Amino acid sequence: MYSPSFYQIAPVIAVCASLAAVPLIALSGSRPNLREFWTFLAAGTKFAMVFSLAGYVLAGNVVEVDLIRVLPELSISFRVDSFGIVFALVSSFLWIVAATYTIGYMRGLDEHAQTRFFVCFALSLCAAIGVAFSGNLLTMYIFYEMLSLSTYPLVAHHQDLEGRAGARKYLVFLLGGSVGLVLPALIILFALAGTLDFAYNIQSGIVPEGTGPTMVVILFFAFLFGFAKNGVMPMHAWLPGAMVAPTPVSALLHAVAVVKVGVFCTTRVMLYVFGIDLMADLNLGIITAYIVSFTIIMASIIALTKDNLKARLAYSTVSQLSYIILGVALLAPAAIQGGIIHIVNHAFAKITLFFCAGAIYVATHKKNISEMGGLGRVMPFTFGAFAVASLSMIGAPPVAGFITKWYILVGSLDAGQMAIILVLIASTMLNVGYFAPITYKAFFGKPPAGVSYEPGIKEAPLIMVVPIMVAATISVFIGIFPGFMMQFVQMVIP
Known part of the structure; x- marks a missing residue:
């Protein structure tokens, strides 16, 4: 000390x-x-x-x-x-x-x-x-x-x-x-x-x-x-x-x-400016929850339509950010904790995803998902990390994003907001819809017509791959052991 x-x-x-x-x-x-x-x-x-x-x-x-x-x-x-x-x-x-x-x-x-x-x-x-x-x-x-x-x-x-x-x-x-x-x-x-x-x-x-x-x-x-x-x-x-x-x-x-x-x-x-009591009295919390729920669903739907990897990730960000506001807007202690911890969980998962997009571009100069068939077999570390970060965004255990959705789900039940539970279920299905095909195509898809990859690993430079692996590993670690960061989050709630 x-x-x-x-x-x-x-x-x-x-x-x-x-x-x-x-x-x-x-x-x-x-x-x-x-x-x-x-x-x-x-x-x-x-x-x-x-x-x-x-x-x-x-x-x-x-x-x-x-x-x-x-x-x-x-x-x-x-x-x-x-x-x-x-x-x-x-x-x-x-x-x-x-x-x-x-x-x-x-x-x-x-x-x-x-x-x-x-x-x-x-x-x-x-x-x-x-x-x-x-x-x-x-x-x-x-x-x-x-x-x-x-x-x-x-x-x-x-x-x-x-x-x-x-x-x-x-x-x-x-x-x-x-x-x-x-x-x-x-x-x-x-x-x-x-x-x-x-x-x-x-x-x-x-x-x-x-x-x-x-x-x-x-x-x-x-x-x-x-x-x-x-x-x-x-x-x-x-x-x-x-x-x-x-x-x-x-x-x-x-x-x-x-x-x-x-x-x-x-x-x-x-x-810290309006406070839970005032927001509850004027129903500002639930109104905000519905506004950001619209953002969560619409941004996810738009993400499904994007072939450019960075564009898909961008709309994923628009959607995922609103989980943070949604959790706080529900005004239930568990939901507030879920929203705040998503600042951490989203950070590590999303930086992994964008790092992977950059590594793919440096190694292959490819930007579009439709061109990435079979790339996972020559870039297994990059696409393996992408898969892990995708699971976090989807909210699957044991990766960090599961902690977010669990707390917000519990908070939604505490607040009696069944409609928000339906939003969480729908957004999770949409997350699967725009993330899972990328990983599947990379590992099990065929290369584009006229393209063949030579056997062996052709990753981006090590100085790029190491940060990708570090960020992905931490996503898993804080999913399994969320206690350190949750200590601070729980101190926010009186």
Whole structure:
């Protein structure tokens, strides 16, 4: 156990480690090995700080750091609690995994502007941890916007017409939602409550008693749709368009930072701004549950129609993100726990799936599922990991996704929501429908006409395959032994 002063500085180091690495990465552009050393040093430092804070939080502590006092009642501040540490642990650890994979991908394809890529990558992780450790809505909003701006060059990385169009759409939706909806709601809430600090009790929130129901509803849905990174329809359209980016960016967007920040912000506001009691009184929980249920089903149906692997995975992400919001919206303790733990479970499974898509492209230059017949026999490690991650997305034991669906199912029963149980069953069948054929085709299908694969293993470079196997293995491990992360999740519920 460290001294109390260490825990006051640790969140700042965790947030700023990647920020400090930015000039070092930029200045090392002509020396790739040194550039990547700074990336790993920052990633390792960030994870070490977060991990040390995790033990402190697990002992029942909350770390609060006031950085800048903006107004007497408003500051830019950090707060490290059990909810934030779940997201921080996942994103900081996966940055190490993603950085390893990215080196193999970028060098394997001899991508241009690699230094800019690693600079923006570092900035985005600074923003993600900043969101996780935000002590109030103002701090969270600042880091949320920082993430949007720092990932824009990543989405536009290829600098062609398709890349620029996808990046513009990305920015329009994200900034349009945050500036047009979240910022006004934030200002109104501050005028009403006199504070933007998150509540300590998820039952009560910070919305003052006597606030008119109409105003509460307007503010709630401004946050729900304004945090467009959460992928709730119809604010999801940026996400498939962002698939023009390189695969490591897709993995970053879908598993580590961007969409996780969206659902984290949404659920943080639901629990720590509005609170369970107010949401239950106005039926906001069940209304939200039905809205995101529509997203879950429709996105899964669209995924079935996509032949491009990354496009199918993109719509899978749209669907899977809403499980997190659905669990919290049901307001039952088990469902809330299921929603929060899906931040972890989805992260490891989805990053595995996108890593596999990138490895397939590097090894074969194939993007479409229809071209992947027989590839599993020459890329068994990649497609084996893909199969494991697919099982997690489907919710099959013993992989991590089963834990999510079990808790949400129990929570649905506790809440008396049989319709949501039907949604879970239907979405599971759809998950099987768009994931199982990929694995079956790869291992048991025939190669496309005129194509034959020579016997032997023809995997992507080892530096890409190892992160894939690590992420897939952890998905299985946390499915069998969910206790470590569930400790933090259970501390969220009073």
